[in-house]
Amino acid sequence: MLSDGLFELLEKAKKDSNLRKKILETKKAEDPELALCELATELGCAVTVGEIYQQGQRYLSDMLDGCLGVSEPFKKWGDTYEQFFASIEGLENKKMK
Numbered sequence: 001m002l003s004d005g006l007f008e009l010l011e012k013a014k015k016d017s018n019l020r021k022k023i024l025e026t027k028k029a030e031d032p033e034l035a036l037c038e039l040a041t042e043l044g045c046a047v048t049v050g051e052i053y054q055q056g057q058r059y060l061s062d063m064l065d066g067c068l069g070v071s072e073p074f075k076k077w078g079d080t081y082e083q084f085f086a087s088i089e090g091l092e093n094k095k096m097k
Contacts, residue, residue, distance in 0.1 A: 005047030006084050009040045013088055019043075023088050033081055055080045 013020045022039060029035035033049045040047045 005040050005045040006052070006080070008045040009043065009047070010084065010087055012043060012045070014091060017092075020088055020092055024085075024092070027085065036081070036084075052080050052084075 009023070013023055023036065026032055026035035026039055033052060037047050037049055037052070
């Protein structure tokens with residue numbers, strides 16, 4: 001579900017704990033989504049806030065195409081930004097063990 005840029009950034013973060021920390025720090029920015037996109041772009045993993053939003057909406061829409069009236073359980077599944085951070089936090093938690 002991740003865009004190409006976010007997927008590339010995640011792959012880089014898997015190998016670099018300092019990068020994971022920088023990524024997590026973007027959540028504290030005044031505009032966290034933009035801060036993440038700027039960091040990703042600096043690292044050659046171009047991604048925009050619009051792409052993150054669009055990717056999540058597309059994924060959610062595709063999931064709901066086959067469901068008749070069952071949209072409630074899927075509401076949060078379309079949040080690409082949060083899923084990306086769940087992956088990063090999972091990597092951090094794994095390293096701590």
